[in-house]
Amino acid sequence: MAIEVRIPTILRTYTDGAKQVEGTGSTLGELFVDLDAKHSGLRDRLVDDGGLRRFVNVYLNDEDVRFLAGLDTPVKDGDTVTVLPAVAGGAG
Amino acid sequence: MLTIRNDLRDKIVAHARADHPDEACGVLAGPAGSDRPERFIPMTNAARSPTFYEFDSTEQFRVWREMDDRDEEPVVIYHSHTATEAYPSRTDTSYANEPGAHYVLVSTRDPDQAEFRSYRIIEGQVTEEPVTVVE
Numbered sequence: 336m337a338i339e340v341r342i343p344t345i346l347r348t349y350t351d352g353a354k355q356v357e358g359t360g361s362t363l364g365e366l367f368v369d370l371d372a373k374h375s376g377l378r379d380r381l382v383d384d385g386g387l388r389r390f391v392n393v394y395l396n397d398e399d400v401r402f403l404a405g406l407d408t409p410v411k412d413g414d415t416v417t418v419l420p421a422v423a424g425g426a427g
Numbered sequence: 428m429l430t431i432r433n434d435l436r437d438k439i440v441a442h443a444r445a446d447h448p449d450e451a452c453g454v455l456a457g458p459a460g461s462d463r464p465e466r467f468i469p470m471t472n473a474a475r476s477p478t479f480y481e482f483d484s485t486e487q488f489r490v491w492r493e494m495d496d497r498d499e500e501p502v503v504i505y506h507s508h509t510a511t512e513a514y515p516s517r518t519d520t521s522y523a524n525e526p527g528a529h530y531v532l533v534s535t536r537d538p539d540q541a542e543f544r545s546y547r548i549i550e551g552q553v554t555e556e557p558v559t560v561v562e
Binding site: 343392398417422425426 | 450452470477478480481482484487488491504506508509510515518523525527
């Protein structure tokens, strides 16, 4: 068993087109490091010096991890992590 | 080219007018691969701003999951500009993350005449496309 990670269209270039990949770790941060080992460059699209990137939404099962513990959110086998780029913009 | 039903176009414009002077935003979902917008999904602008919009993250998750379950995709992502033209700004271009979507912009700067235009935004490149309105 592992953690299922759903990848949005725009990040599938890092996963050879796969919309779903697997990883391990006991926190979200560790999971991203594990994913990056298999899909080089992916972590950099999700994380920056300040933590989770501003316009990237990450959900643990149904919850936005910003309402949990961000990168320190504990994850376990059988969980589903979903990544969705934020939809944003505007005139100014 | 964007082909869109009259009633969906009207709903987008009505939403933009209703939220003016804040920017309105939302999605038209359609069957995956069809390029046909069918389902109107107005979204909450979590930024509630006259110059910025952002989908509420929890609402976005619910809507994207629902589209996935229904084998749909976001065919149109729309938002309004309330004081400037219906053209993608630099912000719009840098945050456009659904390469398959038609980005529709509405301007409500004129109280009588709404501007409604559509664009493809792929890898930072904005290309305007014609809009065909059908019954």
